[in-house]
Amino acid sequence: MNIYTLKAFLISAVILLGSASAGFSQTNQLPEALSDVGITEKLGDYIPADVQLTNQDGELVMLGDYLNRGKPFILNLVYYECPSMCNFIMNSLTDTMKELRWTAGKEFDVLTVSMAYDETWELAKENKTAYVNFLNREGAADGWHFFVGEKSEVKRLTDAVGFYYKWDESSQEYLHASAIIFLSPDGMVSRYLYGMDYHELDVRNALFDAAEGKIGSTLERVLLFCYTYDPDSGSYVPYAMNIMKVGGVITVIGLGLFIGIFWIRERKKTSKQA
Structure with a gap:
């Protein structure tokens, strides 16, 4: 993982949260508030299949209910009442999914999980309706799942993927990094893409890798074979x-x-x- 890139996005998060002017020193060090916030990549680890969450329909489910269906996943950790950064992340992800020829529910699934344990499934349902309508892709509602959960259960998931965040009393918001995480069909952590602007080629390659090259047409598989992930740039480059x-x-x-x-x-x- 490129630590510099991650710090840069954390800095951007602080700016979006409106606390940058008070938090940064002239040496451009991360403020103390972000000392235990960030991402530690857990590539090759598996998410716990027995994590219990409540989906957008108010049903108590386990993550394992969604695994092993032959499709890779995009996991994005946000919270639905976030006033700033989460909106950018969700809008960017939706815009990228519009560009993809692949469709959520067919070639891949999306798991959107709220890190705020006090949010309700009704709020998850509202967000799903809004973003699925914004995406406007047939079948997407079957493949884009929104969840809320108890604090302990959400923490089990976030710890498993190395996503560390915390509540900030001064701003009354959650401090967290900006990234989407790719999982294999059986829940193995495959790739992290950082920031709030996700390029279609990077997302397509990350899904291709997560699926072990088992999605896409023959021509797409050949073309995607010619790219490799560059951790320094945080994107896919010709190999x-x-x-x-x-x-x-x-x-x-x-x-x-x-x-x-x-x-x-x-x-x-x-x-x-x-």
């Missing part, structure tokens, strides 16, 4: 080695077709001469 491999395969196929066509023509000429 020269894989590009060379794909180029080599294309060359071999092209050469094979050329030889095959040439051989068929020569056989026809020989047959006519005979």
Whole structure:
């Protein structure tokens, strides 16, 4: 993980929360309020399947009820009454999902979980209705799930993915980092994308990786094979080695077709001469 990038986004969070002017020293160090706020990547770890949450329909469910259906997940941790940063995160994620050719509920699912244990399932339902309507994609309502939960249960989930946040009395808001987290179909943490602006290519590649290359058309799989995640930039970049491999395969196929066509023509000429 790029610590500098993470700190930069935490700084942005403080600015959005309206406390930057009071919190930063001239050395640009993170304020004391953020000393135990941030993300510790838990790549390869699994979310606890027995975490109990309440979904947007008021039903008590376990996360395991949504796992092992053959689709990767986007997990985003927000809270529904957030006055600033969470709105940017949710709007950016929705905009990116509009750009994706893949659809929530078909190729992947989204799990939106409130970190605020006092929020209600009715509030989760309101948010789901608003964002699904904003997305305006057929079938998305079946694949975008909104949850609230008891403090202890939500904490089990956030600790499992290394997402650390806290309530700030002075601002009356939660202090937290900005990121979306990608999970494999069985709940393994696969990738983190930081910030509040998620590029379609990065999200598509992260979903592709989380699904172990099992989603998308054949052409998309070939194209996505040519990218690799760069932790320094926090995004996906062209991977020269894989590009060379794909180029080599294309060359071999092209050469094979050329030889095959040439051989068929020569056989026809020989047959006519005979």
